[in-house]
Amino acid sequence: MKLKKLFFAGMFFCLFLNSCAPFSGGQDEAGEKRKFKEVFSWGRPTSGETARKFREIGVTHIAATNEKEARLALQYGMIPCCSVFLPCGPHGQVMTPEEEKLFAYLNGDDLKTLPRKEREKVVDARRTAKCHRYGGEPVTAPDVLNSFRIACFLSDEGLVLSRKKIDDLFAKVPSARGIYLDYLGYTNFKDCRCESCTRKFESAKRKNPSLSREEFFRDALVDYYNKVIGYVKKKHPGAVVHAHIYPTFLPEPLYGNRTKTDYCAQTVAWYFPWDKEKIIRYTRIVVNDAEKYHKGVKGIPFVGLKALPGTSLAAKSPALLEEELRTILSAGGDSLSVCNGMDMIKPGYYEVFRKYCGK
Numbered sequence: 607m608k609l610k611k612l613f614f615a616g617m618f619f620c621l622f623l624n625s626c627a628p629f630s631g632g633q634d635e636a637g638e639k640r641k642f643k644e645v646f647s648w649g650r651p652t653s654g655e656t657a658r659k660f661r662e663i664g665v666t667h668i669a670a671t672n673e674k675e676a677r678l679a680l681q682y683g684m685i686p687c688c689s690v691f692l693p694c695g696p697h698g699q700v701m702t703p704e705e706e707k708l709f710a711y712l713n714g715d716d717l718k719t720l721p722r723k724e725r726e727k728v729v730d731a732r733r734t735a736k737c738h739r740y741g742g743e744p745v746t747a748p749d750v751l752n753s754f755r756i757a758c759f760l761s762d763e764g765l766v767l768s769r770k771k772i773d774d775l776f777a778k779v780p781s782a783r784g785i786y787l788d789y790l791g792y793t794n795f796k797d798c799r800c801e802s803c804t805r806k807f808e809s810a811k812r813k814n815p816s817l818s819r820e821e822f823f824r825d826a827l828v829d830y831y832n833k834v835i836g837y838v839k840k841k842h843p844g845a846v847v848h849a850h851i852y853p854t855f856l857p858e859p860l861y862g863n864r865t866k867t868d869y870c871a872q873t874v875a876w877y878f879p880w881d882k883e884k885i886i887r888y889t890r891i892v893v894n895d896a897e898k899y900h901k902g903v904k905g906i907p908f909v910g911l912k913a914l915p916g917t918s919l920a921a922k923s924p925a926l927l928e929e930e931l932r933t934i935l936s937a938g939g940d941s942l943s944v945c946n947g948m949d950m951i952k953p954g955y956y957e958v959f960r961k962y963c964g965k
């Protein structure tokens with residue numbers, strides 16, 4: 607009985623809080639609807655039913671890995687984008703010995719003899735114990751990416767490999783009207799220590815002694831972004847470019863506005879919960895400073911989403927997702943980019959997106 611009373615008291619408290627919020631149920635005080643107008647999903651319209659659901663929750667742009675998905679997207683009024691361009695290079699990036707050791711540990715390189723399931727369990731426990739953040743802003747040092755060693759795109763001279771990859775993606779999805787970019791960054795969130803990159807940095811430093819390592823690798827990354835985008839625009843006129851600025855770049859996490867990305871998604875709410883103040887601060891920077899360096903760049907708040915709990919990558923409840931969406935709206939965000947996109951249409955999450963993004 608006592609518990610029941612507490613439950614009802616709690617419920618009324620929540621209702622009271624809701625009525626005091628600046629806007630409730632997608633409406634502000636003036637009764638105007640406050641919703642996200644453009645929504646980029648990293649999911650795919652794998653069937654008519656999923657396409658319909660994505661449309662119902664207000665998705666405007668969606669990834670497509672083949673022509674069937676692209677046509678479904680168009681049929682349901684969404685813009686299909688080739689998915690997904692990853693940086694290309696002749697070899698993998700190189701890290702410091704300490705970072706290499708951590709990368710091997712987080713990926714279980716020493717556990718190759720174990721059965722797969724068992725190995726995954728140990729790897730997952732290691733990631734939890736090390737407070738690994740999956741390429742988002744780290745909470746411990748060092749932290750590195752897992753699973754995927756990014757190619758040394760700075761060594762893709764003349765963009766030879768990258769151009770071919772972009773052309774292949776568009777050829778595979780002729781109805782695509784844009785492209786998604788991901789993983790343009792550094793495996794250690796800072797730099798690449800391969801021979802070629804080291805030589806390039808030393809040469810640049812000789813010409814400009816005040817140049818810092820951080821500036822060199824930031825500018826080299828931005829330059830690569832802009833070359834890739836320039837090529838897409840030249841070869842595929844009218845195609846829109848959407849990028850998730852990922853993994854994080856430690857010296858300047860919100861450097862994305864230096865790139866000429868049409869729809870530049872920067873993380874304002876990671877998979878692992880961030881405090882409200884940080885979500886507000888990041889949303890304001892992402893949205894308000896989008897055109898600080900280039901006209902025509904739109905800043906898109908990115909939200910990490912995982913429905914299923916039970917692994918070292920944090921799950922997010924529908925209630926927490928809703929709170930984050932409200933916070934982003936209150937900070938001036940009017941667009942979203944969400945990964946994992948397929949989780950957007952799962953029960954519980956579908957309703958939240960429909961409320962804040964749907965027509």
Ligand SMILES: [Zn+2]
Nearest residue numbers: 758798800803
């Ligand atoms: Zn390199």
